[in-house]
Amino acid sequence: MQKMDIQIQDEFWNRYTELVRNTVIPYQWEALNDRIENAEPSYAIQNFKIAAGHMEGEFGGWIFQDSDLYKWLEAVAYSLRRHPDPELEHIADEAIDLIGQAQHENGYVNTYFTIQEPGREWSNMYEAHELYCAGHMIEAAVAYYQATGKRKLLDIACRFVDLINRTFGTQPDQIRAYCGHQEIELALVKLHELTGEARYLNLSRYFIDERGTKPSYFVEEWERRGRTSIWNQGTPNLEVYQSHLPVREQTVAVGHSVRAVYMYTAMADLARLTGDAKLRVACERLWANTTGKQMYITGGIGATHLGEAFTFDYDLPNDTVYAETCASIGLIFWARRMLRLDMKSEYADVMERALFNNVLGSMSKDGQHFFYVNPLEVWPDASLHNPDRRHVKPVRQKWFGCSCCPPNVARLLSSLNEYIYDVSHDGKTVFTHLYIGSEATFELACGKVRLRQRAALPWEGRVEFQVSLPEGGNNAEFELALRIPAWFQKGQPLLNVNGEAQSYDVDKGYAKVNRIWTEGDLAEWLLPMETTLIAAHPAIRADAGRAAIQRGPLVYCLEEADNGKPLTSLSLSNEPNLSDYLDAELLGGCVVVEGDGLVTDDTAWPEGQLYRPLSKETTAVRFKAIPYFLWGNRQAGEMSVWMRQ
Amino acid sequence: MQKMDIQIQDEFWNRYTELVRNTVIPYQWEALNDRIENAEPSYAIQNFKIAAGHMEGEFGGWIFQDSDLYKWLEAVAYSLRRHPDPELEHIADEAIDLIGQAQHENGYVNTYFTIQEPGREWSNMYEAHELYCAGHMIEAAVAYYQATGKRKLLDIACRFVDLINRTFGTQPDQIRAYCGHQEIELALVKLHELTGEARYLNLSRYFIDERGTKPSYFVEEWERRGRTSIWNQGTPNLEVYQSHLPVREQTVAVGHSVRAVYMYTAMADLARLTGDAKLRVACERLWANTTGKQMYITGGIGATHLGEAFTFDYDLPNDTVYAETCASIGLIFWARRMLRLDMKSEYADVMERALFNNVLGSMSKDGQHFFYVNPLEVWPDASLHNPDRRHVKPVRQKWFGCSCCPPNVARLLSSLNEYIYDVSHDGKTVFTHLYIGSEATFELACGKVRLRQRAALPWEGRVEFQVSLPEGGNNAEFELALRIPAWFQKGQPLLNVNGEAQSYDVDKGYAKVNRIWTEGDLAEWLLPMETTLIAAHPAIRADAGRAAIQRGPLVYCLEEADNGKPLTSLSLSNEPNLSDYLDAELLGGCVVVEGDGLVTDDTAWPEGQLYRPLSKETTAVRFKAIPYFLWGNRQAGEMSVWMRQ
Structure with missing residues (x-):
């Protein structure tokens, strides 16, 4: 490297x-x-x-x-x-x-x-x-x-x-x-x-x-x-500790999720450093299972608090969820190592998903309160009065007796600079995984190169790279590889160099442009964000008939503070007319999404009656969604990522 | 009495x-x-x-x-x-x-x-x-x-x-x-x-x-x-044992649900026998809370397996449910005592609901397998692989280490004759709570009266009462009080006596006809059944946007055996065109309900992708529902009471 x-x-x-x-x-x-x-x-x-x-x-x-x-x-x-x-x-x-x-x-x-x-x-x-x-x-x-x-x-x-x-x-x-x-x-x-x-x-x-x-x-x-x-x-539960099978024979993510992803991280490291092909295949298989069958839309992993563990494919309940902060951090560690093994954008996509949603959401705006469990659905009364949900806290806590998560957040966020770039082994390509404004200096085959990245994420998908050559030469030939985010769905993003459209090749999810760069060259990478309704795989029973809102890398959620309660009474209109705008005041400034919804009319329910013939009377409302990572920074209340269609 | x-x-x-x-x-x-x-x-x-x-x-x-x-x-x-x-x-x-x-x-x-x-x-x-x-x-x-x-x-x-x-x-x-x-x-x-x-x-x-x-x-x-x-x-949890407050001060059902309803049963008995008004008010208050805020549509009670307990108002999850068989039996005991305290049809409605659904469903058709927990939604893989659902069994068990339920079912079903009728204190009124074919002899104020009840429930709502006077007299004046079931929604049921329409008064949910009855008189009580879609109170988050099928006293459910899986992919059409027919072969003979549904089209999901932009493509299907009490008598599979609208 x-x-x-x-x-x-x-x-x-x-x-x-x-x-x-x-x-x-x-x-x-x-x-x-x-x-x-x-x-x-x-x-x-x-x-x-x-x-x-x-x-x-x-x-x-x-x-x-x-x-x-x-x-x-x-x-x-x-x-x-x-x-x-x-x-x-x-x-x-x-x-x-x-x-x-x-x-x-x-x-x-x-x-x-x-x-x-x-x-x-x-x-x-x-x-x-x-x-x-x-x-x-x-x-x-x-x-x-x-x-x-x-x-x-x-x-x-x-x-x-x-x-x-x-x-x-x-x-x-x-x-x-x-x-x-x-x-x-x-x-x-x-x-x-x-x-x-x-x-x-x-x-x-x-x-x-x-x-x-x-x-x-x-x-x-x-x-x-x-x-x-x-x-x-009783007898040790070997699956919980991922010691039920030799690691190269493991095919699905099982057991305690933090232990699992820490192990997979080391496996990816060892596969890279030793060239162990079986280990590499095991990593790829476990990655496919973890992120393709057992991951929440927020990048959370671990569906049950009992054993803080994975359960099984497509079992992703939103209410009894675990999605421990440390597990998502471990997933980011692992994704980082998978990138070093093979520069495929899907690894960086997961890294970005977990970072912007599950991990950022675990910490309060004041940096002094933390979630250990990161639910996708909260009903504060249930957290208090239903012991099956007691582990789901509706507000972040000051410190935990088992306080693995807060220091893990601190060490990840303070080392985030290590997650942005990679340089290929031959020193000829600079890979950009994450769009985070930064000053970077690389020792490339062509010599020393600086890249000043400016990014407006997560609110806008504009990224600029300005090249400078500190060793004084005017020209440097290297390849710039830019990740095409999975959330960008409108064909191929536009790349301009010095104001002119630049063609590029796409390789494993990266846009690659090889050229002779000159001091001061400016590359603009345009990833306009659209607010999109997302569906979950039909085998995820918990999300059937529901949609989540995503805009760029951010998953959105509804809070009681904006939409009243019960949030479950609210559903998406067939034509929800989603709109978004920057609210500079709200929660320190964020892009808010609004849309047309329908609220079940419950005014006619007689007191004390639980069930009655169905009527479909609803009232039109305009709902308001905020980025998931900002939830729970106002009063305690209901929260939900997935909305009924 | x-x-x-x-x-x-x-x-x-x-x-x-x-x-x-x-x-x-x-x-x-x-x-x-x-x-x-x-x-x-x-x-x-x-x-x-x-x-x-x-x-x-x-x-x-x-x-x-x-x-x-x-x-x-x-x-x-x-x-x-x-x-x-x-x-x-x-x-x-x-x-x-x-x-x-x-x-x-x-x-x-x-x-x-x-x-x-x-x-x-x-x-x-x-x-x-x-x-x-x-x-x-x-x-x-x-x-x-x-x-x-x-x-x-x-x-x-x-x-x-x-x-x-x-x-x-x-x-x-x-x-x-x-x-x-x-x-x-x-x-x-x-x-x-x-x-x-x-x-x-x-x-x-x-x-x-x-x-x-x-x-x-x-x-x-x-x-x-x-x-x-x-x-x-730790310190004894007094709420679990309903010993947190003197019973007359208890206002909501809390704690272990079997303990609770056994106690409420005794309280209702004592209120009746001692005339204790405070105790009676406490019974009525606890009844309103239990059946008006904490009861499943199947007559199940107890929302969590932790402590086998009530949780709180409107918290009725279908998947992590408890709804223990014994608790529903206790609810029937209690309802029976509430009727003795006050002949109001709502008590008999709950008795019938719990009996025909939760309790009957707890036993297999062969009488040798039993559910302890009676879920409203089953995903067999989750019962096996998610420890939060381990208490929910997808198939009835032979016998339990803690086997309170099977003998409780046996004693209830073998004493069911005690749940059908009551005679008023003055000996002038015969109340019919349940429509169950039977031969009954009453010692009334007017002398001995026999009623032969013939009922076609739960499949058809036709009930006949034939009067006979075994002491030989030709005339006997008494009042027949017939419960108007809550599931009968089309105005007032028709009562014919000897083929002619008979008017009646309605008092606390009972149709009352006082007349001089003659040997051989035949009263026909017509309760034509309609298949109805039922909604749950909007505060029940778990049932939001969903409907259940009910026909007469029976709640219906969908099984994988008839509808494939995942059942969550299936939703009701806007115009579901429900129809019903007797299938004499199926599960020993039962009325089946069919309707128009839509299945999410998942053929286009790429392998290994969990989330993607929403598309609303669906396929029309005809779904098939069977009575809840008969579920789980074929192979293990998914089951669901509530369907997405």
């Missing part, structure tokens, strides 16, 4: 980058230190202080609580890379010192086992998340080194990895196991790519290759533990 | 009565003895054998397992009343002997505590079901005495009740408690009505009056038990 340096400069995204820097990161630091009033405590820093011997006490929070600190450090690293901040860096350095103090002589770091069950390390690979936490430490260490050049966390991580490398494997004196929650696999690839050390790649491959082999390590371990378990009863 | 003697003679119902007698009762005896292959064992008889000292072993099954034997005995009693059967009576007598042998010196009977926790009796009123089991013993004892004249079980029950009467109450040496599962309250009323003993009525009233008072007995007991619990964690 060629070198790229990309900095986001975008009216829409700067708001998020700054929100993460100015609000999310400081807020989460307060949360990690248990200083947020009326929020569930995190215990993360306290656990490290106890493990480091600075204070006495019990371990608090979930067994994987350490990972919240690591994910925060990773987000801090990305933020420092763009915005140096000595004060923040100092806080981070102190947290890293604390981690070092909690590290054992042999390299081991995990505050739960240090505090609560010393001597029982690696005894519950099925549930104890030790390698999962190690993986997040590695990711943070790599990012922090890249941002600051400081090796301390990287050294801590490498010492830990060396211990893990000695401990796990196929040799007789090693534990032939893998982690119940995949994560270290993808982290080890990052460590390999930073250091060039083959052993990290081999360790990742070992974990992937070993997973799902028979006899099952998890079952044998459970027998040895006396058939006890932290959360689960 | 005047004396009545009613025997069912009805083509439709005889099939069920005989099924109960010839199949259900013998089959359930085998089940109680753990002799059904591949079915979950009951342990009920074995528990009694162990408790009686005939064999050694552990207690098996649920803590309330004894009640299954009592409910079976009750069903046997009803069956013997109509069909003497010395062999069956002998088996029942032996079972009763066994119960007697398991009874303690002091009168106590409960095999769980006798076997498993002797000395811990009455220590967990919240969960241990001792009084619940006692209640079912009492009901069985009353029925068995009425059927056979044999006192043995009645004596066992009375000795037990005397112990309970000494043990519970407001005196200092008594336990001031009530049972976590209401049932004994309604049973004590039956014992009172049989024996005339006031103390049984008073004990029932004590349990009802004490319930929900503060401080909560359940919370105090839980504290004393060391905050332990069998099923629940």
Whole structure:
């Protein structure tokens, strides 16, 4: 992969980058230190202080609580890379010192086992998340080194990895196991790519290759533990942990959705780095299943809260949905890796869908409240009074006891610059996956090239690229490859270079124009947005007879605040005459969609009668839809993505 | 209440009565003895054998397992009343002997505590079901005495009740408690009505009056038990057990739905027998809430499997539904008692709705398979692969570990003769609640009167009553009151007496005709049935934009066997041209409804695409609906009551 340096400069995204820097990161630091009033405590820093011997006490929070600190450090690293901040860096350095103090002589770091069950390390690979936490430490260490050049966390991580490398494997004196929650696999690839050390790649491959082999390590371990378990009863459920089959034999996405997509991410990395064709085919098959049969229109995945899991093909209920924030973030990780494996626009389409809808929607406008579950339909009373819907929150929460999602959002948004471009192996093509205003510098075969991208997304589909050649030459031959978004449905988009229409080839969903570029050349890429009604595949029972509104990459939704309740009384007119306009005041400014609808007339229902002969009396109304990612930023109320036709 | 003697003679119902007698009762005896292959064992008889000292072993099954034997005995009693059967009576007598042998010196009977926790009796009123089991013993004892004249079980029950009467109450040496599962309250009323003993009525009233008072007995007991619990964690959930408020202050149906309706049944009994106006008002308020805001169109109640409970007003999901068979049976019990309190047709309407749909549908045509949960929408794959739907079975089961429902169906169907008529207090009016062919003899103010009812329900709305006067007189003046069913929507039904139109008054939903009847008089009551599309209240989100088919008392449904899948692809045409016809072959003979529908054309969906711009292409089809109560008697497949408009 060629070198790229990309900095986001975008009216829409700067708001998020700054929100993460100015609000999310400081807020989460307060949360990690248990200083947020009326929020569930995190215990993360306290656990490290106890493990480091600075204070006495019990371990608090979930067994994987350490990972919240690591994910925060990773987000801090990305933020420092763009915005140096000595004060923040100092806080981070102190947290890293604390981690070092909690590290054992042999390299081991995990505050739960240090505090609560010393001597029982690696005894519950099925549930104890030790390698999962190690993986997040590695990711943070790599990012922090890249941002600051400081090796301390990287050294801590490498010492830990060396211990893990000695401990796990196929040799007789090693534990032939893998982690119940995949994560270290993808982290080890990052460590390999930073250091060039083959052993990290081999360790990742070992974990992937070993997973799902028979006899099952998890079952044998459970027998040895006396058939006890932290959360689960009975024999380990191997599907939940994607350990029911060797990964190359897995054909459909099953089990805990975050574990699944973290694993698929590592598989795609390994397929690329090792040229393993079977692994690649498995990735493609799992991708087709996940995004072609088990994905919500918002890019959410995971249809049930029980096990936070995938269910089965076309089962995408909108009300009992899970669609965890972390799962969509993991889907974006995976999509990014699939692009590196094969530059096909469908991977970037899914990345964009999940980012603009499920992930952005998980955070409140103030950056201090988060959804863990991202429903497509909310009835606040049902969330309160029907236990089947209790996991669906009608308003974002301050912090969660299991708070994996908020720091995951922070690290994704602060590293979004890595998701925009790729350069082909031969250094001759620049691929643009996402239309996000940015300043990018590439080391291409032709030399150094800068691209200033200006984009008006998600509100308008105008994108400009201005070429500059910082090394002074006047000409540079390279190919610009621009993703044709799946949401653009009107033939081929128009590309102008210096005001003149430019023809292009289309390859795997990318418009490719190869030419000799000159300093100051301006490419305009025109993707006019249409508000479109979308239908779901007929096998998705939950969406039958319904339509969703999409405009560009944004899925829309109806809120009670604009349309009253029950929202289910509202249906689309046969000719809905959709219109859209920018409302600069609403929710910080957004494009609103309006349309003609019909409301069931319920004035004639006698009190206390539930059923009566059908009458089709309806009243015409003009409904109003807002972008899904902005829902729930006013008072609690009903929300729905899918409307009855 | 005047004396009545009613025997069912009805083509439709005889099939069920005989099924109960010839199949259900013998089959359930085998089940109680753990002799059904591949079915979950009951342990009920074995528990009694162990408790009686005939064999050694552990207690098996649920803590309330004894009640299954009592409910079976009750069903046997009803069956013997109509069909003497010395062999069956002998088996029942032996079972009763066994119960007697398991009874303690002091009168106590409960095999769980006798076997498993002797000395811990009455220590967990919240969960241990001792009084619940006692209640079912009492009901069985009353029925068995009425059927056979044999006192043995009645004596066992009375000795037990005397112990309970000494043990519970407001005196200092008594336990001031009530049972976590209401049932004994309604049973004590039956014992009172049989024996005339006031103390049984008073004990029932004590349990009802004490319930929900503060401080909560359940919370105090839980504290004393060391905050332990069998099923629940944390502080007792008082709403689940309807003990959150004194019963007279309860306004909405909450908590476990079977507990609720059993309690409301006792409350209605007590309101009638004691003239307690506040209790009556509470019954009416709870009735209005239950049937006016929380009842499925099938007469099912209980919207969630978590706690088998009511959720809240208008929350009636069709897919994650509970609608337990026992809850609908309890609703019928309650409706019956409300009728005794006040002869209003709406009570009988609900009784009929629950009976013909939810309850009849719970049993297979062969009488050997049962639903515990009665869904309004089934997608078999979702039942298998989505844990949120795992409680919804697409096919009826042989027997359940917690098998409260099958014996409850048996005792209801074998005592259905008690649900048809009432005689007014003054002995001058005969109320007909249900149209079921039968031979009835009444002791009226005017003397003995026989009514031979012939009914063609549920297929045709023709009912005849032939009067005879067995005491030989030629004339008898009495009032015949005929329920006008809520499903009859075309003005007032026609009543002919001896071929001539007879005018009548309407009072609380009953057509009343007072006249001097002569031997052989024939009243014809004409309720022609129309197939009707029914809408649900707009606040029921789950049914928005949908319609159900009803014909007479029967709710219809679509099955995959007739209409393919996914059923959600099918919608009603604007002019559905509904037609109906008797199919003598289908499912033992039933009236089928057909109509014009539209099927979404999905042939153009590319493989692997989940969402695309809406097109409204549809194909016209003729759909076929069958009575809901007959669903699931062919292969497993999709089923749906509500159709998209």
